[in-house]
Amino acid sequence: MAYRLGFDVGGTFTDFVLRSPAGELLTGKRLTTYPDPSEACLAGLDELVARAGVSLADVAQAVHGTTLGSNVVIERKARGVGLITTRGFRDVLVIGREKRYQVYDLQIEKPRPLIRRRFVAEVTERILADGSVRTPLDEADARRAVRALAARGVDTVAICLLHAYVNPAHERRLAELVTEEAPHVAVTVSHEVSPTFREYERTSTTVVNAYVMTAVREYLRALQSELGRRGYRGRLFVMQSSGGIATADAMERYPVRMIESGPAAGALMAALYGELTGHRDLIAFDMGGTTAKLALIEDGRPSTTTSFELHRVNNAPGSGLPMNIQAIDLVEIGAGGGSIATAKLGVIAVGPESASSMPGPVCYGRGGTEPTVTDANLVLGYLNPEYFAGGSMRLQPGAAARAIEEKLARPLGLSLEAAAWGIHQIVTTNMELATRVVSIERGRDPRDLTLVAFGGSGPVHGCRLAQALDVPRVILPAAAGVTAAIGLLAAEVRFDVARTFVRRIDALDPAHVTSMYEEMAAQALDVVTRAGSPSDTAGGVRLVRSLDARYVGQGYELTVPVPSGALDAVSLARVRAAFDDIYAARYGYSSPGEPVEAVTWKLSAIASTPGVALSKAPPSAAGEPLKGGRKAYFPEARGYIDCPVYDRYALSAGLTLTGPAIVEERESTTVVPPGITATVDEYGNLIARLGT
C-alpha cells in the first residue's frame, strides 16, 4: 500500500497534498522560497509526511508542478544561451512573423527575443524543402561558430536549421560537433523539440527549450536527490503543459513541455470537481498569490491546443512567443493576492506587479511596503490574521491598514475601507475581463457556465467574480487552496512523440507508416515504462495515434485519429474519410474530390495512474460549524457588519449558509457576500448559487 504525493509551486505559495492508500487527502501550504523554491518544497513535504505519521519511504509516487520555466522566460534571466542557424538567417527571432498584434497602436513593442543577436551564430549548410542537401554542412565553419559562442560564455545551444523537420541530418551532425568542440555545452535541436515547418515558430519553441534547460535541470536534479536523501525511492514526476505527467529525467531534454505545468493541473482538477458535481461546462478560476489563470472546460474536458503563445501582451494574438507544443488552453493575468495596488492618474490600479512571497504583502511583516490585494482583504475583514495558512503565519492588520491609508486612501482622498474595497473591486474587474476572453470571446455565455474557484485567493473573490459576469453557480471545492496539487495526482503519465512525413494519403505506403509508428511507439513506451508504475496502478499503457492532415495546398492541418495496429489501404482510406468529416464539421464544407496530404504523425503513450477518487464527507462532521464572528466590510451593508465565520472542516453535507458569511480553512478563505446562499455537498464542496 502506498502513498502518493503532489506538490505544486506557485509564485507565492507552494501547495501540498498527500493521498493515503485509503484515499484520504492531507493538505498543506507554505510560502514559496526564493531563489530556491525546492527549500519550501522539502520543508513542506517533511512537515506533511510527519503530520501523516509516515515517511517519504512510504510514498510510491511524487508529482511536481512548477512555474519555474515560465518564470525564467518572463524575467529573461537565463544566461549563456546561444542559437545556431543556417547562414543568412541569424535574425529569425528578431524578425518573427511581423504582423501587428494591435492593428492601430503605434506604440506597440515586439516581445524581446530570448537570445540577443550577439549570441547567434550562423553555419554554412542548406537543406531544401524536399529534404535534399543543397550545401553540405561546412564542418570547419561549424566548429568555428561553436568555438566563438563558447568563448562568449555560451553553455547551452539551440540548433534550428532550415527544413530540419524533413531532414535532420545537419542538425544531428552539428549537435555532435558542438559536443566535440565544447563538451560542456548542452544542445537542443529543433527536429526533436518541434518537428514542424515554419522556421520562426520552430526556432521559438526550440529556443525556449534551451533557455529553460539549465535552470530546470539543476532544479529537478537537486530536488530529486534531496527527496532520495529523505528516503523517497520512487521517481519524481513532473506535470506537463499537456495535462499529462512524465518523469523528471524525461523532462530534462524537453523542459519546454512543462512550461505551463501548474496551471494545467488546476484545470484538470476543476474538470474533475465539475464531473463530481454534475457540471460539465465550466470556467476554471485559479487565483494564487501572483496570477489568476482562467480556462474553459467544455463537456468535462479542458480545451487543449497544439500551439499557443507564451506571455502575450493583453492576450493579443501574435504578441507572445509561439510554442508548438501540446497544452491546455488558458489565459493568465497578473492578478493575485500579492498583486500590488497603486494610485495612478487618480484611480486605483492593481497589478501586474506582485510582492510575491518575498517580501510579500505588507501584512506578512516581512518587509513589504506596498499594499496588496491580500492586505485589502485583511482590512476588509475577510481574512483571519490568526488563521492564515492554517495559523502557520500571523498577519498584521495594522501594518496593512497603514500602508493602504498612506499609499492609496490619503493620496486619493478616500476612507480606508473605501480604498480597501476599491482594491478588491479592481482586481475582480481585471479578472472579469480575462474571464470574458475564455468565455464570451469564445462564444460561451457565462450565464450557462459554472465557475470553479480555487487557489489560495480564488474563493475570496469567486462569488464577486461570478456576480460581475452573471455566472449562476460557483463551486468552491473542498481543499480549494491546494486544488492544483490535487490535480497533479489526477493526471495520467503521458509522453508525446511526433514526426513530420509529408505525403498524399493516397500515395502512402501503409507498411512504411506502420513501421514508423512502431518506432515512435517504442520511443514513447520506453519513456513511459521507464517511468515505472506506482504499485497500485490500474491498467497498462495505452497508445493514442493521430495525424495532422490538410488538403494539398493548404498550410494548416486538422487532427484526425488513426486506428491502432497495422495499417492497410482500407484503414488509410478511412482516415481520409474521417478527415473530410472533421473538416466539414469545422468549416461547413469538405472537398472529397481534393487530395489530402498527411503532415505530422503523432503518438502519445499514456499510462493511467490511480487518480484521485475524492472521498465523501462524513454525513455529520465533527464539531461546531460556526466558529465565531468578526466585522467584515460589505458595500451592500454600507460598511462593516458582524459576519459569521464558519469552520470548513466542521461543515456537514446539506448545510446551507446564507451570505454574508466567511468560511475558513487552512489554505484558503471563502467569502459568501450578502444575498448568496451556499450549500455543502456530499463531498464537502461548497456550491454557491447566485440570484434566483
Place this chain on the structure above:
Amino acid sequence: MSRPVDPITLGVIWGALQSIAVEIGTAVHKTAYSEQAREGQDFSVAVFDREGRMVAQGPYSPGHMGAMSFAVRHALAAHPVDTLRPGDGILLNDPLLGSGHLPDFFITQPVFHDGALIGFVVNIVHHTDVGGQRPGSQGVEGIFDYFQEGLRIPPTKVWHEYRTDDGVIGIIAANTRTPEKVLGDLRAQRSALRVGELRLQELVARYGRETVFAATDEILARTEASVRAAIREIPDGVYPFEDVLDDWGPGTDPLRVAVTVTVAGDTVTVDYDGSSPQTPSGLNSYINYTRSYSYAAVKCLTDPSGPMNEGALRPVEVKAPEGSFLNPRPPAGGGPRAVICYRVFEAVVGALAPALPDRVSAAASHMANPTFGGWDRQNRRRFVAYELVLSGTGARATKDGCEAMAWAFNAANIPVEAQESRHPLVIERFELIRDSGGAGTFRGGCGVRRDMRFLADDGMLTNLSDRQRVAPWGLFGGQPGRRGCTVIDPGPGAVRGRTGEEVVHSKASRSFAYGDVISFQQAGAGGYGDPLARDPGLVLEDVLDDYVSVRAARDQYGVVIAGKGFDLRVDARATERLRARLDAARVSTASAPAGVRPRSTRARAAPTLGTRSQRVASQARPPAKRRRS
C-alpha cells in the same frame, strides 16, 4: 430604437460579434491555399448588420477594412436585399467598387434566421493572380488601364443557396495563371463565411432579433462617441503635410501626396487636394483604398484600442480630387496600389505630428511586394509567387521603432520554409541591414533584406517597392533612414558596386534568368529626436548586437566606442568631446524648423541625400501647425 439592452447582454453580444469576426478570419487563415492568404494573412473579414453597416471586424489589413463598408453597399445595390436567399454569395473585385485592385475578391453573404435577414458576413482575400499583363496582376510599367490587369467582376452571385455557380467559377479559373490557388482560396472564403453565418444565427437564436439589433445600434453609437471624444482632445487646427512616392515607374517623376488634415471639434477631415494627377500606369489608389488608410491613421492617433466599426468611421471625412492618383477615374490601373498605402497613412500621421508629438511615429521603412512568374522545370509547371518583405517602423517619442514589423498594411511575412516548399526558389538571406535605421534619440527600425535565388526558367519579376530615392523621414531632429534598393546578383554586404550586380528599379517589370538572385533591400525607418541626445549605453548595445557599426556610432551619434571584438565600451570623455564638436558644427549650417522641437532645436534632415531628394525630405518634415482659431 427599441428598449435599451442591459449592460451584460450588450457586452456578451458585442464580444460575440467580435468573436464571430475573429472566427471567420481564423477559418480563412487555416483553410486558405495561397501563401499570401495562409501565411501573409493578406485578407480581411467583418460582420455587418441587416442595414449593411459594419459592426465588427477582425484584426487584419486596414486597407480592406475601410473599403469594406463601401463594397457591401455596392454589392447590395446590384443585388437588392429582397433578391437574396440564404446561402447566396455576392462576389466583386471591381477596383472602384471594392478596394482598388482586381486581385481582392470581396464576398458578401446574407445571413437569415427564421426567414428574416439578420445581417451579412463578409470576407475579402487577395488572390494570387487574376490574369492580365503580369503574373500576380500587380504591374506598374506598361499599364494604362485596368483592362490590362486581369479579370474584372462586377457584383455577381458566385454561389446560389449554398451551391457554387460553376459558370462563374469556370470563368475565374480560365482567367488566372494559378487556378488551384484561386479556387482553393475561394473555397476558404466559402467555408469561413459558412462558419460566420452559423455563429451569427446562433447569436440571434439565443438573444432574439430585436435584442441583437438594439445592441448593434448601441455598439455603433458608443464607438462613434468614443472616437468623437478622442478627436475633441486634439487641438482644433488645419494641419498640412506633404510627402512623395519615389515615382511611378522607371524614368518618371515623384508622385506628390499632399494632405490637409482639419480637426474641428469632434470631426476630422482629411483632404488630399494638391496631390499628383492619376497616372497612366498601375500606380493609382482608388478612393476606397485612400479612405481606408486615412481612417486607419486617424484611428491610430485617436482611439487605437477602441473597437473598429462603422461608428468609428462616421466622424472622419476623406476627400481627394477626382482625377488625382488618390481618386482616379476608371478605368485607371490600380494593381500595385498596395505600395501607396504607407504614404497615405504616413501623410496623416506626419500632419498631426505637431499636434500629437507623443502619439506619432517617424516614417517607417517600406515594404516590398514583388510578384514572380516562370517555369518550374523540376515539377514541369508554371508558377506565380508573391512576396512581402516587411521592415522596421519609425521611432517614437519615448522608444525606438520596432524591428521587422508590419506598418499600415498589416500582414505577416511568408516563412522561408513555406515559400520554398511550393516554388522553385531558395531564400539565401533574410536579415536586418546594419546602419540602415534612422539615427535619433530613439532609433528607427532597420531595413530588412531578403535574397531569393530562382531555380526557374522564363522568370518574370514585377517589382514593387518605394523609398529607394527619397528616404523615410525622421521627426523632431531624428534622421531619415537609409534608402532601399533592389539588386540582381548582389554581393554579401550592403555596399553597391560588385561586378555583375544589377540594380532594378523599384517598380520595374523585367525578366530574370535561371539561378539569378534577386535581393530586396528595404529602407531603414526614420529616427525621432536628436541623435546626439541618445543614451550612449543604448548605442553601445546596438553596436554589440551589430545593428549599428562602430563607425556609425561615431559619425551619427557622436559616441566613441573603444575596445575590440566582444569587449567594447563607451569612451565617455571622447564621446563628450565629439558630441560637443558635432553640435557646434551643426549650429552654423542649420536652423530649427519652427514648432517641431523636443530636445535639440538644431537638428534637421540628413544632408546626405541628392539635391532633389533633399528638397523633398525637407518638405516631408512636419511643418509648423497653423492653428485655425
